[in-house]
Amino acid sequence: MSTERSSLLERRRQSNYNSLQDLPVLPSTGDIRGFNNNNNISAPTLHSPGFPSTPSIRDDRQSRFKLFNKRLGSYDEDRQGLIKENTGLRVWYESYSTIDWIHEIIKEGVRIRKLREIPGWRGRWDKAIDASQAWILVMLTGVVVALIAWFIDVVQEWMSDLKSGYCTTNWRYNSKFCCWGKEEHESCPEWRTWPEVFDTQTESGSYHTAMLMYTTIGLLLSLIASLMVVWSAEKVVARAPPSKTMSKPTTPIVSSNKLEDSKQPKLQTKIAYYSAGSGIPEVKVILAGFVIKGFLGIKTLFVKSVGMIFSTSSGLNCGKEGPFVHFACSVANILCRLFDKYNKNESKRREVLSASAAAGVAVAFGAPIGGVLFSLEEVSYYFPIKTMIRSYCCAMMAAVVLKIMDPFGTGKIVLFQVRYDKEYHLFELLPFLLTGVFAGCFGAFTSYYNIKYQHIRKNTFIKKYPVTEVLLIMLITAIVSFWNPFARMGLNEFVANLFSECSDKDDNGGLCANDVSEIPRLLYLLLTTLVIKMCLTMVTFGCRVPGGIFLPGLIVGACTGRVIGLIMQYLTLTYPTAWPFTACAEDLASRGECVIPGVYAMVGAAASLTGVTRTTVSLVVIMFELTYSLTYAVPIMIAVMVAKWVADGMFIEGIYDLLIDLQTYPYLDARREYVHTHTIQDLTELHHATINIDKLNTVGKLYEKLDDIAAMGYSEDGGFPILSNDGKYLEGYIASSELSHALAQLCMYFDNNPYPITEQERRDVPCYFRRSDQDGSLMVEAEDSPILCLLPSNATVDTVDTEQRTRPPLNDFSIYVDQAPLTLNVNASMELLMEMFVKLGARYVCLTKTTGQYLGVIHKRTLLAYLKSLEEAEE
Numbered sequence: 001m002s003t004e005r006s007s008l009l010e011r012r013r014q015s016n017y018n019s020l021q022d023l024p025v026l027p028s029t030g031d032i033r034g035f036n037n038n039n040n041i042s043a044p045t046l047h048s049p050g051f052p053s054t055p056s057i058r059d060d061r062q063s064r065f066k067l068f069n070k071r072l073g074s075y076d077e078d079r080q081g082l083i084k085e086n087t088g089l090r091v092w093y094e095s096y097s098t099i100d101w102i103h104e105i106i107k108e109g110v111r112i113r114k115l116r117e118i119p120g121w122r123g124r125w126d127k128a129i130d131a132s133q134a135w136i137l138v139m140l141t142g143v144v145v146a147l148i149a150w151f152i153d154v155v156q157e158w159m160s161d162l163k164s165g166y167c168t169t170n171w172r173y174n175s176k177f178c179c180w181g182k183e184e185h186e187s188c189p190e191w192r193t194w195p196e197v198f199d200t201q202t203e204s205g206s207y208h209t210a211m212l213m214y215t216t217i218g219l220l221l222s223l224i225a226s227l228m229v230v231w232s233a234e235k236v237v238a239r240a241p242p243s244k245t246m247s248k249p250t251t252p253i254v255s256s257n258k259l260e261d262s263k264q265p266k267l268q269t270k271i272a273y274y275s276a277g278s279g280i281p282e283v284k285v286i287l288a289g290f291v292i293k294g295f296l297g298i299k300t301l302f303v304k305s306v307g308m309i310f311s312t313s314s315g316l317n318c319g320k321e322g323p324f325v326h327f328a329c330s331v332a333n334i335l336c337r338l339f340d341k342y343n344k345n346e347s348k349r350r351e352v353l354s355a356s357a358a359a360g361v362a363v364a365f366g367a368p369i370g371g372v373l374f375s376l377e378e379v380s381y382y383f384p385i386k387t388m389i390r391s392y393c394c395a396m397m398a399a400v401v402l403k404i405m406d407p408f409g410t411g412k413i414v415l416f417q418v419r420y421d422k423e424y425h426l427f428e429l430l431p432f433l434l435t436g437v438f439a440g441c442f443g444a445f446t447s448y449y450n451i452k453y454q455h456i457r458k459n460t461f462i463k464k465y466p467v468t469e470v471l472l473i474m475l476i477t478a479i480v481s482f483w484n485p486f487a488r489m490g491l492n493e494f495v496a497n498l499f500s501e502c503s504d505k506d507d508n509g510g511l512c513a514n515d516v517s518e519i520p521r522l523l524y525l526l527l528t529t530l531v532i533k534m535c536l537t538m539v540t541f542g543c544r545v546p547g548g549i550f551l552p553g554l555i556v557g558a559c560t561g562r563v564i565g566l567i568m569q570y571l572t573l574t575y576p577t578a579w580p581f582t583a584c585a586e587d588l589a590s591r592g593e594c595v596i597p598g599v600y601a602m603v604g605a606a607a608s609l610t611g612v613t614r615t616t617v618s619l620v621v622i623m624f625e626l627t628y629s630l631t632y633a634v635p636i637m638i639a640v641m642v643a644k645w646v647a648d649g650m651f652i653e654g655i656y657d658l659l660i661d662l663q664t665y666p667y668l669d670a671r672r673e674y675v676h677t678h679t680i681q682d683l684t685e686l687h688h689a690t691i692n693i694d695k696l697n698t699v700g701k702l703y704e705k706l707d708d709i710a711a712m713g714y715s716e717d718g719g720f721p722i723l724s725n726d727g728k729y730l731e732g733y734i735a736s737s738e739l740s741h742a743l744a745q746l747c748m749y750f751d752n753n754p755y756p757i758t759e760q761e762r763r764d765v766p767c768y769f770r771r772s773d774q775d776g777s778l779m780v781e782a783e784d785s786p787i788l789c790l791l792p793s794n795a796t797v798d799t800v801d802t803e804q805r806t807r808p809p810l811n812d813f814s815i816y817v818d819q820a821p822l823t824l825n826v827n828a829s830m831e832l833l834m835e836m837f838v839k840l841g842a843r844y845v846c847l848t849k850t851t852g853q854y855l856g857v858i859h860k861r862t863l864l865a866y867l868k869s870l871e872e873a874e875e
Helices: 003-014 055-073 076-084 101-116 120-161 203-231 280-287 298-313 321-338 346-365 368-379 385-405 426-459 466-481 491-499 516-540 550-574 581-590 597-613 617-627 633-650 655-662 699-711 736-752 759-763 830-839 860-874
Strands: 165-167 191-193 234-239 267-272 719-724 729-735 823-825 844-848 854-859
Touching (some): 120 346, 120 385, 203 466, 280 346, 280 368, 280 655, 321 346, 346 368, 346 385, 346 617, 368 385, 426 550, 426 597, 426 633, 426 655, 466 516, 516 550, 597 617, 597 633, 597 655, 699 719, 699 736, 729 844, 830 844, 830 860, 854 860
Antiparallel strands (some): 165 191, 234 267, 719 729, 844 854
16 A cells, blocks of 8 residues: 555544545435335434444444445446436435436336346346236236226125115115016016115105115215225325416525525425325326325225225215226236336336226226227326337226126126117207207316315315215205106116117116107206206215216216207107108108107217316217217217317316316426417526535535425425536536435434444535546545545444445435436527426426526426416416
């Protein structure tokens, strides 16, 4: 050893310092969940007291110290690939933050490159296994989703019929299976209604007994559903929504040590009911890159699946089709844990979640192709060709397994599947168009005022009593619905009857008119049912029970269409010789009718759902798969397109976008177009907290910077630009979560070190953020720079493992630094900035002057607040 080196080591020993290269390496990104705050494990405190240097305690801590180093050293190989890409490591994402799409794609590229470097038969085998994982995963997802859907369908149909009676031959049978093989008009002694059970056979007594049992059982089931949702709720801390007015984006000015602007963003604690509602808005946000921990977990899946049975069986005006998408994504998210390829890469995980969303729609409507298109059109944010093929495979498996299970005992995979064998007449195109206008208007009206009521629920005392609200809604539902035979009918049964064609053996629950004189009475009942269902949907959707708006939206449109169909039936039967009804002569002679009101109900249902959700192509295909016919393709397409235009003319956003806005999720809609009123310079945070690598950055100072950026509201997905040359030039970028994790690892090292370290020594430990371009080693400006103190003066260099010296030290934070951050010239257009955030999925963009000097940074949250102000200005 040279004299200069000996002198340096001696100076370090005298100052209680040891070599930087004697520090252990940090684990790789995918294996550090236990070391961050994502699983509610608090980071080691900086102020932990030192341990006494007694021999017994020292020996124990030395063994722990070696175990700690051995564990960390096992991840070197995985770490090196990402460091060579100059993008740095990433820790597990915090809840309510956004993922780094670019880093996830680069990480996948590194993994594939290593896989392809494996030679021989082992390489071929590993590549074959890797390629098959996606197909195994989507097929397993399809099978599990179908099995859960089968269980829900069977139990829900049985439990729903309990409100009217029970089967005496087998308590597990619902009314259909109990009276299997008998026509609707035939008596069924095996099925006993509650008036028969309580022997109240008078007209008045029978009515009141049936209503009492209907209400009582409905209240009990809805109570269980709401209690399950409240039990599974979680408390979360989130930022307050941005201001409604924004003339120019501004941010607090942060110095290196303190927050100069005392105006801090407001943080609010709220209760997150992950199991309530449909879950589609949250799924959309998650697929766009947002992280909501627990929303796709096992507990939420259980509560959503079981609670949905109780809520839909109770008689509440909510459907199970929307939640099917949520629990399908939950199944896929849980199964992703089987393969590290998807478990440790958030971008790859979202490809599987997009595929599983198609399976949810497939089992809900029996429409696998419609499910694929729905995932593409409405739910997914990133949908490459391979994801479409996997979505097709997942939906296909789900439909096949559900077909085999046959939940309804009819050989069909949906309860309201119908078939039409009659062509429409040209004059019917006009009423079909009117159906699209009215149904689309009613659907948009219902969804808009549902959001208005949810604002009231969110901002008033109602939010404190979720269970009471559910019970009151159930009580109102029973009172206003039971007198009307159509309104009190189960939602699935009612939709099936609305869609069905009348026959001599089946009057579709009283919806068929045997004579023209009965049509006015049917119109009265259907119009009152329409008003009742619209009002109930406005207050029910969004209450604290699992349930979606698909089926209520279908019913609003189907009632509208059935009304228009009955009017057309009345006109064709009353005025058969009038123009243009002369075209009906042949149909009237052979069939006794010219138009099929059920067709109008189906057209209205599609139009209404378009008004609610703004989806078009996928709904048309779903209707095709429901009817097994392309005969009415043109009427459905016309109605859907007209409904889209009418709804967009009333309110621009669909129900799911409105809910995303209500929950203040950071969702950047790629399909929305904006007329920009600001420039990039207006959005730039000129005085954002930075790290100057030419100055000494100690542990204590870095913790202060984290406190400052947390006060600005960027603790989840913010970060620090790394600057050099007195803060003039951009060297890199480190996210606040990565810096917090690196400091936590350093403190954990202190706690595991066998020798005492004082609090001040911990605070004064220097941290470095720059590597040399040649070998990736740590760059220290001078030999007498402060070096990390870990060992006492009487310790020797040999105390630490030799293997440990070959790895970067823990205070080398350069492995977390993105050496190639996204940058943009300050003179660039707003459209280019939007493309970088939308197409690349960026979390931040750094701004530079024309001379290349650093100017500031634009975070995604700042951009979203600006876009929100544009939307409010348009209103």
